[in-house]
Amino acid sequence: MSDPAYLSLEKLRLSYGDTVAVEGLDLAIGKGELVALLGPSGCGKTTTMRAIAGLLSPIGGTIRLDGADITRVAANKRQIGLVFQSYALFPHLTVFDNVAFGLKLKGITGNALREKVEAGLKSVGLANYAARKPPELSGGQQQRVALARSMVMEPKVLLLDEPLSNLDARLRLDMRTELQRVQAETGVTMIFVTHDQAEALALADRIVVMRDGRIEQIGTPEDIYNRPVSRFVADFVGFENVYAVRDGALHAEKGRVPFTGTLPPVAGLAFRPRHVELGAGPLSGIVRGVSFAGGTREYVLEAAFGMVKAEADAALPAWSLGEAIAFDLPLAHAAPLERD
Numbered sequence: 001m002s003d004p005a006y007l008s009l010e011k012l013r014l015s016y017g018d019t020v021a022v023e024g025l026d027l028a029i030g031k032g033e034l035v036a037l038l039g040p041s042g043c044g045k046t047t048t049m050r051a052i053a054g055l056l057s058p059i060g061g062t063i064r065l066d067g068a069d070i071t072r073v074a075a076n077k078r079q080i081g082l083v084f085q086s087y088a089l090f091p092h093l094t095v096f097d098n099v100a101f102g103l104k105l106k107g108i109t110g111n112a113l114r115e116k117v118e119a120g121l122k123s124v125g126l127a128n129y130a131a132r133k134p135p136e137l138s139g140g141q142q143q144r145v146a147l148a149r150s151m152v153m154e155p156k157v158l159l160l161d162e163p164l165s166n167l168d169a170r171l172r173l174d175m176r177t178e179l180q181r182v183q184a185e186t187g188v189t190m191i192f193v194t195h196d197q198a199e200a201l202a203l204a205d206r207i208v209v210m211r212d213g214r215i216e217q218i219g220t221p222e223d224i225y226n227r228p229v230s231r232f233v234a235d236f237v238g239f240e241n242v243y244a245v246r247d248g249a250l251h252a253e254k255g256r257v258p259f260t261g262t263l264p265p266v267a268g269l270a271f272r273p274r275h276v277e278l279g280a281g282p283l284s285g286i287v288r289g290v291s292f293a294g295g296t297r298e299y300v301l302e303a304a305f306g307m308v309k310a311e312a313d314a315a316l317p318a319w320s321l322g323e324a325i326a327f328d329l330p331l332a333h334a335a336p337l338e339r340d
């Protein structure tokens with residue numbers, strides 16, 4: 001990340017008619033960075049991408065790329081590539097002609113065209129598939145053709161909207177690696193949209209968590225995973241037990257958690273299920289759910305203050321439904337929240 005503001009969004013405001021979808025968005029992305037926009041459905045991820053691509057005109061704010069104000073520059077003049085979740089390949093054209101399509105529009109022909117297309121296909125591991133047509137390819141291969149088609153245009157920024165969402169779990173993992181490799185080899189700046197936290201954590205240099213058209217938190221995957229700033233982010237990255245801190249006490253949905261230690265001056269505390277200590281401690285709950293999850297067993301406990309999600313090594317003897325368990329929420333493992 002050499003230049004922290006290769007692409008910058010400043011006070012960006014985006015709407016569909018009277019509906020404001022994105023409000024006051026500030027974001028600076030460095031050259032060569034791989035940034036994930038993460039958030040639930042409807043939080044404004046795609047809308048933000050459409051504005052960066054030039055497919056939606058902002059009602060306020062500025063977009064700068066490589067030192068130039070591109071807020072009002074037409075989409076096809078921005079040098080920004082776009083890969084959508086539906087690959088939108090031309091089914092009747094060969095893989096070669098699909099990848100060549102945009103280059104031809106730019107007037108590139110002959111050997112120069114062939115070399116670029118072949119290099120593009122090689123970069124996504126499809127050098128031997130040039131003569132096939134999209135229906136003769138797997139979903140993952142089609143996705144890679146779409147990636148090659150964007151990459152050969154040598155975009156300054158590549159936008160990927162849910163690029164892996166149509167792939168099965170196995171292909172998804174392969175494509176994650178593929179995206180990281182292409183990004184590392186070409187150094188292209190990439191922004192991708194996902195509502196899958198595992199995907200964002202695995203791929204991104206930085207994650208932008210969005211909520212209701214605003215940014216809730218920006219940080220490295222480690223920041224987001226270990227130090228969520230709010231209940232919203234904590235929920236999103238798997239802290240299933242989130243409590244508010246008020247008047248020196250811990251508050252859950254149904255009342256106070258009878259916590260004896262001194263609480264830090266924060267707005268909330270979040271505990272991952274695997275950090276709930278089962279079998280001993282000052283708290284107690286009845287087992288209302290137990291499920292085997294491979295290496296661990298997941299428990300839902302009903303305590304007086306509400307439900308608690310816990311996890312224990314599957315090698316340990318299992319507690320049964322209806323059994324009462326003592327447990328502890330160890331402060332040492334809690335993530336402190338700046339905002340509830």
Ligand SMILES: Nc1ncnc2c1ncn2[C@@H]1O[C@H](COP(=O)(O)OP(=O)(O)OP(=O)(O)O)[C@@H](O)[C@H]1O
Nearest residue numbers: 016019021039040041042043044045046047048195
């Ligand atoms: N064409 C449209 N006309 C009116 N409102 C729209 C339009 N497209 C999106 N919206 C609204 O704008 C808001 C943001 O939508 P957006 O598609 O950016 O969300 P998203 O985070 O990408 O969601 P998803 O993960 O479901 O794709 C939502 O409230 C949505 O209903």
